[in-house]
Amino acid sequence: MPSRSSVSQFFAIRAQWLVWLCALGGLTAPLSRALPTNHVSWLQWLVELAAHWQWVYATVGAVAMGLVAWTLRRRAWWLAVPALVVAGSFVWQPATLPPAAEPGAASAKVLKVSTANLNLDTTDFTPLRQWLASADAPDVVFLQEFTELAQRALDDDTAIAAHYPHRLAVKQSDPFGLAILSRHPLADAKVLQPATDLDTLRLRATLLWNGQPVHLSALHPMPPISSAFAQARDKTLEDEARHLAQAGGLSVMAGDLNTTPWALGLWAAEPAQMRRAGPAMPTWPNAWGWLSGLPLDHVLASQGWQLVEAHTGPDLGSDHRPMVVRLVAQ
Template sequence: MSFIILACITGFLVLVTLLPFWKHDAWWVRGMDFPRLQLLVVGLLVLGASIIFLELNDKGSWLILGLVFGCIILHFSWILPYTKVFPSEVKTARNNGEDNLIKIITANVLMTNHNAHKLLDNVSKYNPDVLVTLESDKWWEEKLSVLEEEYKYTMKCPLDNKYGMHVYSKLPLKDTSIQFLVESDIPSMHAIVILRSGIKARVHFLHPAPPSPTENESSSERDAELMVVGKSVADEEGPIIVTGDLNDVAWSATTRLFRKVSGLLDPRIGRGMYNTFHADYWFARWPLDHIFHSEHFTVNHIERLPHIGSDHYPMYVELMYDKADGADQEGLEADEDDLEWAEEKMDEHTVEESDVHEPGK
C-alpha cells in the first residue's frame, strides 16, 4: 500500500514539475511556474517517506527515489539564484552620493482593502522618492491625496477593475504617458524620472493581468506586455527601471525571457526571494512584485515591507546610480531562439516595441 501511495504522489510530482517546460500558455500550465518552492518541500517530504517506508532492495522503490530526487534537483536549480548562497547579479552600492540615490516603494494595495493608513505609515517610515500603487481606485486616490504636498509629481489612473495605478514622486517626472498596450482596460505608465543629481532615468510601471481561470485563460496577454516593454528598452543606453506586479514569478521562463530580451538586471539574485504574495498564507507565497534595472544602478537596500492589509506585501528598494561601478554587471543574454519566442508572444496580440512610449525620445 505504501508503494502505491508513494508511486501516485511521485507521478503527480513529476507531472507538475515537468509541465512548465511545455511552452503552452494555458493558465493551468503556466500556473505551475509559481509553486516551485512548495513543490521542492513536497519532494523532500516524499523522499523522506520513501526512504522510511519502501523496500530499498526493490527496483521500483529505487525508481521512485530517482524520480523524486530528480524533481528536487530541478526545483532547487530554479530557486537557487534567489538565495544568499548564489552570487549577486547586482553589486552592493558604494557611497556615490545621496543625490544619485532613488528610493522606491511598489505596493499592490488590493482594491477592496481600506487600510490606507498602513501604507501611509510605511511611506512615512521609509520616505521613498517614488511610490507606485497597483489596484488603486478613486477611494485610494482620495486617501493618498495627503501625499501630494510632498509628492508633487503624480500619474493617476484610478480604475474599479483591480488594475488602477498611481505614481507619487518627490522627484520630477517628465514626458509621462499612460498606455493600454495589450488589453483595453489594463494600463501601464511610462516616464522620465530626474534624480537629484540631474541624471534622467527611464521608468516603466507595469501590472499585466495573470493567467487564471477567472481572468485570462492564457498567459499570452501578460507575456506580450512584458516582451514589448522588454524589447523597447533593450537598445536604450541610458538608465532604466521597470517595476510593478508582473503576475509572474521571478524564476519562470517568461520572466527569464523578459530579462534576456531587455538586458535588465534583477537585484534579488543572490539576496533572496522576497516573496510578496500571498500575504495572508505563509505556505503559498512567491515573488510577484518585481524591480528590474539597467547596469547603471547598484543596490543600496532591498526589503519586503510589513503587511498593509492587502494580499501583497509592498516592496522597498534603494538604487544607487553608479555608472562606473555598475559597468561590468551582466545579466542574462538572449539567443536567436529567445528573440524568436519573444516575437511570437508579441505577434499573438499584434503589438510592437514602437507601440511603447519611450520617454526622453
Template sequence: MGLLRIVISRLLAMLMFGEGLVCAVAALVSHGGRVSARADILTHFAPFWLAGALVVVGYALLLAPKTLRTVFLTVGGVGVMAAGALVLPELIRPMTPRAPASAPNQLKLVQFNVWGRNADLAQTAQWIVDQDADIVVIEEASPAVRDAILLRRAYHVVCGDCQVMIFSKLKPLDSGAPASPAGLPRPPIAQGTYRNAGGQFTVLGAHYTWPTQGSLQQQQGRRLAWVLDHYSKDAMILAGDFNSTPWSFSRRREDRLFGLERRTKALFSWPAGEVSRQRIKVPFPFLPIDHVYAGKQWRTVSVERGPALGSDHFPVIVTLARTP
C-alpha cells in the same frame, strides 16, 4: 501495538509514495512550460514540488522499509532533480555587484499592490508616506488610495485615475504609455519620465493578469516589452505585480526580452496575512510575484520586503544608486 505499528507504517509508506509521485509528475510536467502556457502554471509552485520530493527522499533514507528504499529514492530523486532544475537558476543567477550604502545619486522606490479589498487603507497610506520614497508604484490603485496618500503627502501623481499609479517627489517631465499595437492586449501600465541630479530616467509600473490566464499573460508581456522599447533602457526602472514567479518560463523569457536586470531575487511577496473573500490566513508568503527591474546605469543598494499591511501582497522596497 505491533499490528498498529504495521498499519501506521504502511499508511505512511502509501502517503509518501503518493506525495513523491505527485511532486515528481508535477515537476516533470512543469518543464512543458517551455512551450505551453498551461504547463507553465505548475512552475510557479516549483518550491512545493521540491520540498515535497525532499521529504520523500528523507523518508527513504531514514524510515522506509529496506525492500522499498530504492523505490522511494527513485520517485523522490526524480522530483528533486526536476523541481530543482526550475528553482536553481534563480538562486544562482548572477547579479550586478551592489553599490555601498554611501553611494551618491540614490533613489528609493516602493512597489506595492495595495489590493482592492485593502483591510486598513489609512495604515497602508501612512506606511507608504513614512518610507519617504522618491518613487512609489502602486497597483490595484483607486481614487480612495490616491486620496489617502495625498492627504498625508503632496506627491506628484502619474495616471491618478488608473489601476496603476506612480507617486513621486519629482515633477514628471512626461507621462503616458504608447497606444497598444494591434493584436497585443495591454496590461495596466503607468509611465513617468523624471530628472534629478543624476540625469533623466523613466519609471514604468505594470500589473499582469493571473497566471491561470497564461496565454493572455504572455501577450501582456510582449506588449510591455514593446512599450519598453520606446524609451532609453539604460536608466529605466520597471516595477509591478507581474503575477509570475522567477522559476516560470514566462518570467525567464521576459527577463531576456526586457533588456533590464531584475533586482528582486526569489523575494516572496504573496500572500500576506488574510487572502480571499473568506479572509483565509496564510502564515507565510510562498510566491515571489512582485518584481523590480532596472537598467545598467543603476546599481542596487538594497532590496527588502516590507511588512504585512492591509493588502494580500507584501510591499517591495528597492534603493538604487545611479552610476555616471
C-alpha cells in the same frame, strides 16, 4: 491495532508519491517555456499555471523527502534525483542584477524602489499611509489597483504629500488603476490606455535623479486566466522592456506582473537587457501577514544598475506584500 512498522510504511509510501509529484511539478517550469505558444497555446498555458507554484513544490517536496529518508534510511539514495529536479527550477531563472556592496550611510547614489498592489477591496489605507510617511519609505513607489479611495487617502495626508510631491496617477474602479509616487521630479509623463480588451493601462515617466534620467514603466497586466491573456501579458512585458531599451540609459519597470520567474513573461524581457532586482520572493497571497506562495510582484531594472538589497515590505492589508529593492547606479 496496527504496528509501528506498518504505520511508518503507510506514510513512507504516500511520501514517496508526494516526492515524485513535486518533481513532476518542478519539470513544468522548463516544459512551459519549451512548448510553442502558436500551435498548442492552451497546453502551454495549462503547464505554465502549474509551473508558477515552484515554492510549494520545493517546500512540500522537502518535507516529503525528509520523511522518506527517515523511514527508509540507507535505501533513500534515489531521493537525489527528484531533489535535483526540484532544485533545478530555482537555478534556471531569468538573470538578476549583479550585487553591490552596501554604500556609505550618507551616499545619495542609492535609489529605493517599491511596488505594491493595494487590492481593489481595500478601504483602510492606514498601514500604507504610515509606511509612506515613515523614514523607511522608498524613493519611488509603484502602486497597482489604485482606486479613488486610495487617492483620497493619500491626498489627505500632508506628510505623504511632503514625502512624494511628484506623482503620476490614474485612479480606476476596476483592478487596473496605477500610480507612481516619487520624491524626485517626474518628466515626460505618459498614460497608455489599453489598445485591446486583452490589454491594461500602462504609465511611463522619466525620473530626474542625481542629475541623470531614469526611465520608468508601471504596469499591471491581466492575470493568466486564459491562454490569450497570458500571451497578452507576455507581449506587454516584452514591449515595455523593448521601449526602455530604446530609451537607453537607466530604467526601471515594476508592478504586479502576474507572472513568476518560471513562466515565459520575465524571460521575454531578457533580450532587452532588463534584469530582475532580487530573487524570487513570494508576495501573493499575503496570508496572515507573512505566508505567501507566488512571486508575482517584480522590479526589473536595466544593466546600468546593481542590487544593494531586496526584501518584501510591510503588511499593507492587501492580498499582496510589497516588493522593496535598493539600487545603485554603476
